[in-house]
Amino acid sequence: MSTHTPAGTRAVLLGLAVLLPLCMVIALASGAVTLSTGEALGGLAQWWRGEYSQAGVIVGQIRLPRVLLAALVGAILATSGAAMQGLFRNPLADPSLIGVTAGASLGASVVIVLVGASLQGITAVTAVSLGAFVGGLLAVLLVYRLAASEAGTSVATMLLAGIAITALAGALGNLLEFHADSESLRRISLWRMGGLDGANSQRLLFATAICLLVLGALPVFARRLNALLLGESEARYLGIDVEFTKRTLIVIVAIGVGACVALAGTIAFVGLVVPHIMRMLVGPDHRGLLPASALAGAALLVVADNLARVVMAPTELPVGIVTAIVGVPFFISLLRQRSHYGMQ
């Protein structure tokens, strides 16, 4: 087993930077109306110039927002996952471990049950997103408060608190469903499965802002995350402000993942599997791992959403089902082969 070199990391990043646009173009070309790559690119160009040809409308207005949203959400989820795994010093950590996903789900359910019937269309979608976002943030703040003490934040306590909050949010969600009418129930379950079909310019703008925040802020902490892998007191002796680092990372990840859940529902395994694979390719150094995870997460979710659209066309599968179906077997094989690449 050879180790990772800076040259190797650059090669992987370059490869991913080529792969991502390729995946996006293929996604733009495929769907209910199949276009060739040339037609898709041509349509995109026409739409950009303001010519509303059939290909232009399909590619520019229907498919492009969705593909872009998939890429943004994938990048946020994967980068957040990589940062959480580093922070918890646990390669199996997932953003949902700190309660964001469960809290966001509950927030969304509350909004759907309380006001879902009275709101229609875009207002309803926005309200549900806001509920998920707030729910996710509240959950992670609660987990953080439980785990923080004068002596600092205990990672083990935080994981356990995350489990507790997840269970509590799940129970409250079930209680809500118990009292919900069948229309609300359907909405809740659809939303939970995840989907990118609600892509529009407002959501894209929101996703872009969050993505810029996450992808801009997390790499600033790359060296600190590397030092944290040695252990918290070791990082402290290396001059790292450990408490500030932990607090800031948790808030950034909560915002990022909460927003993703709000925009696209719960999308499983992107935050867990992508950083894992990237660590095999570029090593655990976060200076390479974070950007590689962002690119790969974006590409993976674009491909997964594309599959969700075409596999059973014209019926669309929720993208969360696709990522789980692809992710779980892959994840299990990773677990079995962990020793092969030096992870303990």
Place this chain on the structure above:
Amino acid sequence: MELLTVAHAGAAPWGTPLLADIHFSLHAGDTLAILGPNGAGKSTLLHTLAGGIDLSQGTIALGGRSLSQWPRLQRARALALLPQQSPLSFPFSVEEVIQLGRTPHASGASEDRQILEDVMAATDTARLRQRLYTRLSGGERQRVQLARVLAQLWRAADSEVRLLLLDEPTGGLDLEHQRLIMDSVDRLARGGCAVVMVLHDFNLAANRASRLLVLDEGRQARLGTPAEVLTKTMFHDIFRVQVEITSHPQNGTPLVLPS
């Protein structure tokens, strides 16, 4: 000027006092070995000296300034601690782990490269450089962690005062590597770095440290030169064993023989 001044220091990290009334000082180039039975507070003392555990009483001054008043980064350039165990479980290469020791510094890539080569030579880790840390044996990991800590303090230009804290640096090492490591520590001390190390081997301590400090239930039971500290009564009172003390045939330091 004294490099490290510990005055009546005590610590109670979890409410119960683990250290009380520790009182000693070190000059540049001094090496102090901390000895004591299990649970006497040796590691606690080391972490307290590093600023990782807050004082409940007394003061610790590094370079004439209270330890808690040192800015984070400057302190990391002045003192480094080798822990007894390190929880690193991610597959960094050996080189990457050692380079983490340069995290608090801004000395530039080429300088760091040179330091990396120097500390790898000093710890015999150069041939492990491309290996994954997670695949190393216990003794190899110990040497890599030591190289990381040495890299943090290697350059005299990085800080006016330098304090190296080692928790059982020779644990798990064979005789050849024990000697190599202690030679590297000596070299750093000759360069003006003060060294405090927890040791379990009395003869190694007598050979390598200028002074010994014996801890017993969190209190400073003895402090002095090896000849002053390593006596039959000390072993009887604190370690509750009978020993014979002779002197080393070559350099005359005390030699402890369990009987």
